[in-house]
């Protein structure tokens with residue numbers, strides 16, 4: 001057994017911090033959390049000082065195959081598998097050092113993330129615990145087709161693709177429901193699959209006991225995903241050709257089904273680099289959409305889409321909560337939950353990750369300052385533990 005002391009603790013849920021916490025850890029799990037008081041005799045103690053402890057962050061949407069350059073797509077096209085794997089390993093280390101102790105890779109090439117998943121399971125210091133989707137299921141020349149997950153039109157082909165993914169041993173099925181910004185010739189507001197294909201994807205995934213999450217920007221794609229009974233929606237921006245406008249009936253349906261939306265808002269400030277002008281222009285409308293989703297009671301997860309550009313390196317998630325507070329005007333505690341307990345629940349790990357409580361995995365982040373009053377403090381990393389092992 002070991003104990004970690006700090007100045008205060010955000011447990012992943014509570015608005016009120018625990019003062020002078022001690023977290024007791026055994027075999028990679030948290031066995032008790034106490035405030036002040038005596039520790040059991042003989043337990044080695046690490047006192048981290050005046051820092052704030054919180055759960056290790058959960059990034060529900062990363063792409064470790066991408067190198068976060070201005071053109072991650074061409075780089076990937078010419079790289080061999082070993083080279084891609086070394087990019088993935090570097091991304092995993094970067095993510096872990098920033099406090100991301102759990103990451104869900106929602107689109108690789110050639111199922112390489114399954115190899116990385118095995119490596120990180122054997123060596124907790126090498127990166128986060130990984131959940132993987134393999135290559136995203138898309139249409140022939142649809143969004144991210146170059147990752148190799150393109151299928152013929154029709155529900156049967158979609159079902160076959162889901163089964164193939166399940167046989168490989170993925171943790172989640174990722175479907176590209178609409179076009180996306182990254183792919184030339186693809187339009188974010190336009191659906192790639194119809195309602196029948198989306199239902200085939202969700203049904204087959206569930207038959208294989210896998211959750212399914214759908215990349216969807218356009219309202220029609222979002223509506224089809226909700227009707228199909230998917231487990232999560234990535235982006236969920238309700239983009240139109242030039243703007244964004246939520247359909248209130250669809251928003252109500254998302255809320256009624258309790259489907260979390262992964263808002264991939266985290267950006268790392270890089271001097272001289274800003275959001276793509278198209279996105280910058282529609283930003284006020286996107287903010288309105290997210291506020292409407294939140295008002296309806298939809299769980300909002302803050303994630304990264306790490307890898308797709310220079311503002312989204314693998315260590316970007318910690319910048320997300322401050323952006324959620326700045327853009328949406330939500331309280332810091334809600335933004336912190338969106339990268340911890342709410343994110344963990346959204347990817348099916350709500351009983352293991354995202355909280356500092358007895359029975360949970362001992363994945364901890366310690367930061368200088370108090371993120372409950374200043375979420376920007378999340379990037380002032382002082383220590384990181386994964387499965388009870390100090391990795392930074």
Ligand SMILES: [Zn+2]
Nearest residue numbers: 061063106305
């Ligand atoms: Zn993505």
